[in-house]
Amino acid sequence: MFISLQELQLRTVRFKVDIPQGEIEYDNNITQKSTLHAEGTAQLLNHSLGEIRVWGKLAVTGEALCDRCLESATFPIDKTFDLVYMPADEASSASENEVDEAGIEVGYYEGGGLPLNDVLREVVLLALPMQLVCSEACKGICPACGGNRNQRDCDCHAEAMDDRWSKLKNFRAEVGPRN
Secondary structure (H helix, E strand, O other): OEEEHHHHHHOOEEEEEEEOOOOOOOEOOEEEOOOEEEEEEEEEEEOOOOEEEEEEEEEEEEEEEOOOOOOEEEEEEEEEEEEEEEEHHHHHHOOHHHOOHHHHOOEEEOOOEEEHHHHHHHHHHHHOOOOOOOOOOOOOEOOOOOOEOOOOOOOOOOOOOOHHHHHHHHHHHHHOOOO
């Protein structure tokens, strides 16, 4: 769906969409595992500046590899959003001194409108946690043997020594104990 600036000049646009898997590409690590359901509203905030406000709610399930154990993990996302977009030429015409803290939270669009899929993609990516884990109790992989600690406990004992300090340790042995 395309949110047209011409249509927004006439009326507020309401949307209710179901986007199937594979239609939105997030990034190489994240895939959509359910239909993305979104509903909301788009309106023109200021006719002279072309600012578009898009707000609503979306629900989707994503899948990615767990950052700890590298197994597949699902991430349900149920998020409300309220975003403002300005024309890209407004951003290029404003000087750096005119950009305030509110300007950091504004998105930009080019042309005669805004693709809704791009808005929803942005909302999903921002809603993901910083660390993607299959569960808070995930034990991760063993640094010595590489086995998944959630599936079996291994008897590996990794030394916690940082190799960068080995020369100092050898130097200490050469100098002898401190008096």
